Amino acid sequence: MFKAKLKEAVICLGAGRVTLPYPFKPSEVPPKFRGKIEFDARKCIGCGGCANVCPPRCIVIEDIGEVARITFYLDRCIQCARCYEVCPENAIWPTEQFETATTDKSDLKSEMIIWMSSCQRCGRCFETDNAIDRFQSKRWRGRGPGKANKHGIFPTKPPVDFTMRKSLVREGEEKA
Amino acid sequence: MDKQQEFLSDLWEHFPDVLEDFQEHVKNQFVATIPREELPSVVRYAVNRLGARFVISVGTDRREKTGDYTISYVLAFDEDKKFLVLQSHLPPDDPTIGSVTPDVPAANWSEREARDLVGIVPVGHPDPRRLILPDDFPNDIHPLRREYEYNERFPVEPENAYSWKTAPDGMTVVPLGPFYPTLEEPACFRLYLDGEKVVGSDYRGFYNHRAVEKLGDSELNYNQIPFVAQQICGICGQVHSVAYCQAVEEACGIKVPMRAKYIRSILLELERLHSHLLWVGLAGHIIGFDTVLMQLWRIREPVMWLMERVTGNRKHYSSNLIGGVRFDITPESADDIRMVLNKVEEEFKAVYDAVIIDTTLMARLKGVGILTTEDAKALGVVGPTARGSNVAIDCRVDHPYAAYAELDVQKQVQDGCDNWARTVVRLLEIFESIRLIRKALKDMPGGEIIAKIDHPLPAERIGLCSVEAGRGECHHYVLTGEENRPYRWRVRAPTYQNLQAVACMIQGEQLADVPISIGSYDPCFSCTERVETVEVNTNRIRVYTKGELEDMCRQKTWK
Numbered sequence: 001m002f003k004a005k006l007k008e009a010v011i012c013l014g015a016g017r018v019t020l021p022y023p024f025k026p027s028e029v030p031p032k033f034r035g036k037i038e039f040d041a042r043k044c045i046g047c048g049g050c051a052n053v054c055p056p057r058c059i060v061i062e063d064i065g066e067v068a069r070i071t072f073y074l075d076r077c078i079q080c081a082r083c084y085e086v087c088p089e090n091a092i093w094p095t096e097q098f099e100t101a102t103t104d105k106s107d108l109k110s111e112m113i114i115w116m117s118s119c120q121r122c123g124r125c126f127e128t129d130n131a132i133d134r135f136q137s138k139r140w141r142g143r144g145p146g147k148a149n150k151h152g153i154f155p156t157k158p159p160v161d162f163t164m165r166k167s168l169v170r171e172g173e174e175k176a
Numbered sequence: 177m178d179k180q181q182e183f184l185s186d187l188w189e190h191f192p193d194v195l196e197d198f199q200e201h202v203k204n205q206f207v208a209t210i211p212r213e214e215l216p217s218v219v220r221y222a223v224n225r226l227g228a229r230f231v232i233s234v235g236t237d238r239r240e241k242t243g244d245y246t247i248s249y250v251l252a253f254d255e256d257k258k259f260l261v262l263q264s265h266l267p268p269d270d271p272t273i274g275s276v277t278p279d280v281p282a283a284n285w286s287e288r289e290a291r292d293l294v295g296i297v298p299v300g301h302p303d304p305r306r307l308i309l310p311d312d313f314p315n316d317i318h319p320l321r322r323e324y325e326y327n328e329r330f331p332v333e334p335e336n337a338y339s340w341k342t343a344p345d346g347m348t349v350v351p352l353g354p355f356y357p358t359l360e361e362p363a364c365f366r367l368y369l370d371g372e373k374v375v376g377s378d379y380r381g382f383y384n385h386r387a388v389e390k391l392g393d394s395e396l397n398y399n400q401i402p403f404v405a406q407q408i409c410g411i412c413g414q415v416h417s418v419a420y421c422q423a424v425e426e427a428c429g430i431k432v433p434m435r436a437k438y439i440r441s442i443l444l445e446l447e448r449l450h451s452h453l454l455w456v457g458l459a460g461h462i463i464g465f466d467t468v469l470m471q472l473w474r475i476r477e478p479v480m481w482l483m484e485r486v487t488g489n490r491k492h493y494s495s496n497l498i499g500g501v502r503f504d505i506t507p508e509s510a511d512d513i514r515m516v517l518n519k520v521e522e523e524f525k526a527v528y529d530a531v532i533i534d535t536t537l538m539a540r541l542k543g544v545g546i547l548t549t550e551d552a553k554a555l556g557v558v559g560p561t562a563r564g565s566n567v568a569i570d571c572r573v574d575h576p577y578a579a580y581a582e583l584d585v586q587k588q589v590q591d592g593c594d595n596w597a598r599t600v601v602r603l604l605e606i607f608e609s610i611r612l613i614r615k616a617l618k619d620m621p622g623g624e625i626i627a628k629i630d631h632p633l634p635a636e637r638i639g640l641c642s643v644e645a646g647r648g649e650c651h652h653y654v655l656t657g658e659e660n661r662p663y664r665w666r667v668r669a670p671t672y673q674n675l676q677a678v679a680c681m682i683q684g685e686q687l688a689d690v691p692i693s694i695g696s697y698d699p700c701f702s703c704t705e706r707v708e709t710v711e712v713n714t715n716r717i718r719v720y721t722k723g724e725l726e727d728m729c730r731q732k733t734w735k
Contacts, residue, residue: 007530032488055400080403080494131629
């Protein structure tokens with residue numbers, strides 16, 4: 001008993017101070033860190049490769065006549081880095097930024113609209129070594145009818161009517 | 177019958193005419209189709225007589241392909257290092273199957289889940305209450321059926337209510353949950369107490385069911401799922417991602433380069449290292465011994481920073497794709513890992529030497545939360561929970577994956593059957609993990625890190641993969657499909673099996689020992705923000721706030 005406590009006391013005293021001075025001093029990130037992404041509309045060719053591989057659908061591409069609109073929702077991003085791995089033009093890249101908290105949700109949405117001269121839907125300009133990423137799944141581009149919701153998710157079926165949820169009734173309350 | 181299938185000869189001798197179809201899609205994984213009338217008795221015989229371990233059962237809606245529903249029971253023959261899938265086709269107008277739960281208690285939740293999500297009714301199930309869907313969800317809608325979209329909004333039926341088990345006469349009811357400040361998965365236990373002694377309990381969970389399986393078979397593609405899979409768990413993300421990738425790779429016969437396998441193993445072991453360090457700290461915290469928490473989490477933090485340097489993120493490594501891994505472990509990273517390991521090993525050794533002889537810990541952990549070997553086997557618990565109850569199962573040895581076949585893993589088994597045994601298993605596994613990472617770094621061959629895939633992945637193949645997470649065996653079942661995505665993807669996390677054993681563990685315990693017993697299979701519980709008491713005689717409810725509770729404690733202490 002006493003021996004164990006003595007050992008534990010020695011460990012605690014030897015540990016010293018381990019708390020970091022963050023946020024009073026900035027926290028350094030390692031070189032491979034995957035932070036918030038940024039993109040350049042001048043480099044983008046609108047192939048939609050990033051939207052095709054994006055697991056949480058935080059990059060959404062819509063073809064509107066002669067232009068393609070690419071929307072990026074940072075609140076959905078999981079920092080997996082797939083988008084800049086597949087981008088053929090290096091039009092999208094990571095930054096070291098990780099402090100993305102905000103009180104205004106619209107800060108988290110960014111959009112670019114690019115004029116497409118040709119090759120709007122063929123996807124041929126999207127080059128990648130990984131074949132699975134080339135096989136297009138249904139519904140990744142030009143989804144079903146209706147408008148996207150605030151998260152950029154398109155309804156694939158019109159939502160059915162639903163009633164509001166009643167507040168939870170605690171057990172026993174009704175009897176009393 | 178060749179040598180591969182010898183372990184099944186006894187089964188087919190006992191049931192001579194049941195086989196409709198038998199295939200070996202993948203080495204060591206067999207798929208047998210049998211009539212549904214025979215399925216329960218075959219599962220019962222395999223588990224209770226042949227010593228097979230029940231892993232999961234998977235219900236699949238196959239109406240658009242074959243016009244029926246399919247139920248598959250996955251059994252593991254750990255000693256033979258093989259998996260057997262027993263599947264039956266159920267007609268769409270009568271999707272029922274005889275329940276095996278009365279004889280195979282481990283199947284309890286799996287069967288209820290198939291009923292909730294796919295609508296396959298287990299006839300004769302002893303506890304046919306709802307498991308996964310919310311209380312006010314319509315009774316006749318089963319969301320994993322193919323006619324429903326992933327984002328469909330269903331009507332609510334406020335009249336539907338969950339029926340808790342009735343408390344035995346004169347017992348106090350103490351609700352534990354559903355919200356705890358530090359718990360990563362809300363879970364609600366209802367304890368029935370005689371004084372301080374637990375005489376019964378009930379459980380309701382699945383409050384944040386996120387429907388990833390539905391996304392997997394309707395929206396995501398093969399290479400997107402690993403990243404969604406790693407978000408399933410806040411601790412063992414790499415485990416889920418590797419298990420999914422390996423299940424698809426096995427089903428489709430993709431040869432993963434050896435270097436990629438080693439990288440996966442190294443990341444998995446690093447994950448187990450920080451997971452166990454976290455758990456031992458939390459165990460100390462639960463019983464009020466915060467020195468252990470502080471010191472072990474201090475030791476753990478450098479491992480998290482290391483992961484950030486090696487993979488780019490402290491928790492979600494995002495390292496896996498079908499066919500291999502996305503980034504290499506460079507010689508500089510390898511040196512970095514070795515350096516951190518040396519420091520962690522040295523510091524952890526000091527803590528281990530102190531903790532292993534600490535009588536305070538022993539007083540709270542020894543002889544508490546007993547789960548006997550028989551119960552552990554019957555309930556199908558996995559991981560350190562099973563190994564602490566003298567059940568020697570470890571997927572790294574029993575069903576070797578990634579590079580574990582070459583790493584020579586030693587199983588850590590204790591026969592104490594109590595919380596202390598489970599703690600010791602984890603403490604020893606930390607040393608084992610450090611050893612395995614060093615060995616893997618030394619033996620890692622060079623070469624490619626991802627396999628080349630040129631053609632669409634074949635459909636209608638079944639792939640299974642068990643990966644040993646910190647908490648136990650994590651199992652993924654994948655039925656491949658067209659459209660570049662799986663037709664059915666089923667995930668069974670280790671806690672799914674272990675949670676079912678809690679009722680057994682806390683039976684007859686003191687109330688104060690319940691949190692550590694629940695904590696001993698590795699979720700984390702903290703103190704409740706509020707306590708609700710029900711006076712049994714009048715049914716009146718009184719809710720105490722945190723402040724009131726603290727005042728009561730102070731009064732009691734200073735009186």
